[in-house]
Amino acid sequence: MWCRLAAAFSNLSGGAGLHNSYLLIPISYLKRGFDIMFYYLSGTVAHVEPYLAVIDCGGVGYACRTTSYTLSALKKGEKGKLFTYLSIRQDGVDLFGFATQEELNLFQQLTSVSGVGPKAALSILSASTPANLALSIITGDEKALTVAQGIGKKIAQRIILELKDKLAKGQTASIQGESYGGSGITVIPENKLSEASAALAVLGYSQGEINLALKGVDLDALTLEQVIKEALKKMMKG
Secondary structure, rough: OEEEEEOOOOOOOOOOOOOEEEEEEEHHHHHOOOOOOOOOEEEEEEEEEEEEEEEOOEEEEEEEEHHHHHOOOOOOOOEEEEEEEEEOOOOEEEEEOOOHHHHHHHHHHOOOOOOOOOHHHHHHHOOOOOHHHHHHHHHHHHHHHHOOOOOEEEEEEEEHHHHHHHHHHHOOOOOOOOOOOOOOOOOOOOOOOHHHHHHHOOOOOOOHHHHHOOOOOOOOOOOOHHHHHHHHHHHHHH
């Protein structure tokens, strides 16, 4: 058996138009551990449409399924870079691309939740920024998740149940076992200050911003969730 890796080839000489082509990969290779990995794609944005971006790299257009958030950062004809994830199944192969490593890792976290497939994960990520999505999960805001198309209350609750503690404690390991920041280390903080710092780092804040925000917060009197909320309030005011 073979699976197909789809790519879109742009007709550079003839102007507009995309042509689908496929790279055939024997399933037996996958069973033996054969791995294909694209860390990122960098090239010219050849085409965009809802949930899809095509990046032209040396005359080959790589069709990446993506989010509205990522599409907002891309402009046809200009340079673009997407961090990618290759999903390989027996019935096909899909390439996903994201504007930031943080969004990619959140996509991997979401698809690790039972009942959340790639399509649902893209819908969730399209409804918010990566930082706001992570905050919604940490604070248990299921209404923010159900705003996404096709996401009901039960799925939102399951996402919060399975990911809340991981994000709040900085345990942002991807399904490959890499950390959220790509360091390859799963962070397990030892105290509330470290846990809050790790959670804020997940949301994209620098260590300097985090230190200023946590200064003066009563760590003993507040829960971890309350500490994070207080720090976020201070950063938003600043």
